[in-house]
Amino acid sequence: MASPDPTTLDPRIRRTRLLLQKALVKLMRKKSFDEISVQDLTEEATLNRATFYAHYPDKFVLLKCTTGTRLNALLEERGVTFDGTCHSALRRMFLGVCDYLAEMLGRKNHKDRPLDPHMESAIIEVVRSMSLEGLKQQHPWHGSMSREMVATILSWALYGAAKEWVLTPQRRSAEGIADGVVDLLVTVIHPPALTHS
DSSP, rough: OOOOOGGOOOHHHHHHHHHHHHHHHHHHTOOOOOOOOOHHHHHHHHHOOHHHHOSSHHHHHHHHHHHHHHHHHHHHHHOOOOSHHHHHHHHHHHHHHHHHHHHTTTSSOOOTTTHHHHHHHHHHHHHHHHHHHHHHHSOOOOSSHHHHHHHHHHHHHHHHHHHHHHHSTOOHHHHHHHHHHHHHHHHSSSOOOOOOO
């Protein structure tokens, strides 16, 4: 379930969804996603269960929408656009995922607070959708793999590189490694021609 364009939603709906998303983020800073119940979410957001279910079928959809909303905001701040220049879009996507992971994990010791697997899945799914959207703007497609396969590879690679970065003690800045990460990923989209001797 993709997040609808927030600008087209009724202000009351936007407000309620934002309350639930903020409640989820706040609770995930205290405990794992599996430990969070719908009751916890509604209490934190000061809403009732019926209101929760009027907006989200379950907490997994809420997590995906929360991830999509925040990641989209971070990417928008970085000016990610799919204008055919895949290098700049990939670079900004990588930096946006780094920003998101750093924000979600805070400054606590990451060994005491590992990344939640549900959050990982939500991030990868959101990045895959964004990657596929960008790839679909490339007409005609000349890749040897489908756009869907390339988007899947890109999403796992972007997430994996960002995760490795955020878990690295005394790391370089994300900007300092972004070009190297992107140079590798561009070869997935536009593989070099193979020469046969």
